[in-house]
Every structure is written in structure tokens, then in C-alpha cells.
Amino acid sequence: MAGTLLAPPSGIPLERLEQMAVERGYTAQGEMFSVADMGKLAREALGCQAEQLHGGLGGPNRAPVLQHLVSGHPLLIPYDEDFNHEPCQRKGHKAHWAVSTGVLLGVQAVPSLGYSEDPELPGLFHPVPNTPRQPPALPEEGSPGAVYLLSKQGKSWHYQLWDYDQVRDSNLQLTDFSPSRATDGQVYVVPAGGVRAGLCGQALLLRPGDSSH
Numbered sequence: 001m002a003g004t005l006l007a008p009p010s011g012i013p014l015e016r017l018e019q020m021a022v023e024r025g026y027t028a029q030g031e032m033f034s035v036a037d038m039g040k041l042a043r044e045a046l047g048c049q050a051e052q053l054h055g056g057l058g059g060p061n062r063a064p065v066l067q068h069l070v071s072g073h074p075l076l077i078p079y080d081e082d083f084n085h086e087p088c089q090r091k092g093h094k095a096h097w098a099v100s101t102g103v104l105l106g107v108q109a110v111p112s113l114g115y116s117e118d119p120e121l122p123g124l125f126h127p128v129p130n131t132p133r134q135p136p137a138l139p140e141e142g143s144p145g146a147v148y149l150l151s152k153q154g155k156s157w158h159y160q161l162w163d164y165d166q167v168r169d170s171n172l173q174l175t176d177f178s179p180s181r182a183t184d185g186q187v188y189v190v191p192a193g194g195v196r197a198g199l200c201g202q203a204l205l206l207r208p209g210d211s212s213h
Contacts, residue, residue, distance in 0.1 A: 001099045001152065002074040003046045006208050010046035017045055027189050032097065033177075034191040035202035038076060047209040056201040057168040062141055068205050069103040069149070070135050076100075076204040077151070079170040085156040087170035092195045093178040102150035104161055106143075107136045174199040 003010040021027040026037040039050040057065055057077070069075060081096040082088035110117075110125050114133020118124040127133055139146035147164035175196045181188060191198040 001154065002042070002076055002206050005074045005101050006046060006048050006206060008208070010048060012045050017041070020045055025189065028187045031188050033189065033195055034198040035078065035204060039204050042204065042206060049207040049209055051205040053203040053205060054201060056172045057164070057203060058141065063138060065205070066103055066138050066147065069100060074099050074101050074206050076206065077167060077171055078174055078199040078202065079167060080174065081153055085153045086160060087162055087166045089170055089173050091176045092174040092199065093176060095174055095195060095199060096153055098151045098153045100149040100151045101159070104148040104150065105136055106139055106146040111136045171203065172201050
């Protein structure tokens with residue numbers, strides 16, 4: 001999903017992606033409990049840059065993550081998935097991956113340069129393609145309901161808007177391997193240090209690869 005959002009789009013069949021991950025020892029049957037391994041797979045399979053984020057989506061990481069999305073680049077985030085695909089907190093027992101492709105910002109004033117109002121939704125402004133623009137000031141951390149991530153989980157049919165703080169909090173509490181998975185008789189690849197070391201407070205920022213390499 002993220003590969004199709006990179007410019008130029010990097011398409012690779014899902015079967016080939018999973019085959020590569022199995023061959024490299026990253027997965028046994030499609031599970032990915034390591035952000036580091038997911039980054040290696042993305043670099044090799046998609047030819048993109050993959051920056052591994054540590055320390056969660058809040059604090060000093062918040063502005064770079066939002067700027068990354070405002071620039072039009074995808075973000076891969078591990079989180080606990082609720083029944084409706086939205087973020088929840090289950091200590092990592094429902095850990096899944098989501099791709100975020102954009103951001104909805106609640107701002108005090110509309111930037112004058114490079115944005116146009118949606119014809120059907122007054123008050124919603126989109127960046128005008130191929131136009132220089134002055135990005136809006138980012139809402140301050142802690143301002144409720146001001147930042148939403150446009151996100152999609154692999155099994156979901158639709159993109160959803162998730163409150164940034166809920167995604168941040170879900171990502172920060174991925175600590176345990178699901179007890180039901182531990183006893184289901186299946187084989188899983190879990191990194192040294194477990195789910196906490198592999199996923200907790202981490203994400204991947206993907207950018208198009210450098211064509212000179």
C-alpha cells in the first residue's frame with residue numbers, strides 16, 4: 001500500500017513481498033514484529049528510503065512526522081487494532097500495521113498561498129498540486145481534536161481519520177506478544193527483546209529512493 005504512494009510508485013506483488021520477507025528471515029507467515037526489519041524490506045523491495053523513528057510519535061518527533069505527511073510521503077505505524085480498525089490499547093495483543101498517507105490539521109487561519117477550498121465542504125482546504133505553498137502552522141501538541149491521520153489498515157476497505165494522540169498512545173504501549181498467538185501452535189518470528197523492542201514507540205517514514213543510487 002505504501003509503495004503505491006511513493007513517487008514514482010513502487011509496485012511489487014504482495015506474494016513476492018512476503019516471499020522476500022520469509023527468505024530474509026523477517027517473517028514466518030506474514031507477521032512483522034520488527035520495525036527495523038520492515039525498514040530493510042521496504043528499502044530492498046521498494047527501492048525507497050526508510051527512516052526508523054524511535055521514541056514515539058509525540059514530543060520532538062511530532063513535528064517531523066507531521067511535516068513528512070504534509071510533504072506527501074507515507075508513514076508506516078504499528079498499533080493495536082480495534083474491531084473497527086481504529087487504534088486501541090491492548091498491550092500489543094492486537095498489534096497490526098497501518099499506513100498513513102495524509103493529515104488533517106485544524107488551524108486558526110487558512111494559509112493564503114497554495115491551498116484551495118473544497119467545493120463541497122466549506123472550511124476544508126486542499127493543497128493545490130504543483131503550486132508553491134506556505135504550509136500551515138502545526139497545531140500545538142495537546143490541542144484536542146486538532147490533528148488527524150488519514151490511515152488505512154491492510155484489511156480495511158476504506159481510509160479513516162484517526163486522532164493523532166490516539167495513534168501515538170496505541171503505538172507507545174506495544175509491549176507484549178499476544179497470549180492467544182503464543183498458544184495457537186503457529187510459528188512466528190519475534191525479535192530479541194520481543195514486541196517491546198521490535199515495535200513499541202517506533203514507526204517508519206518512507207520517502208522516494210535517490211535515483212542516483
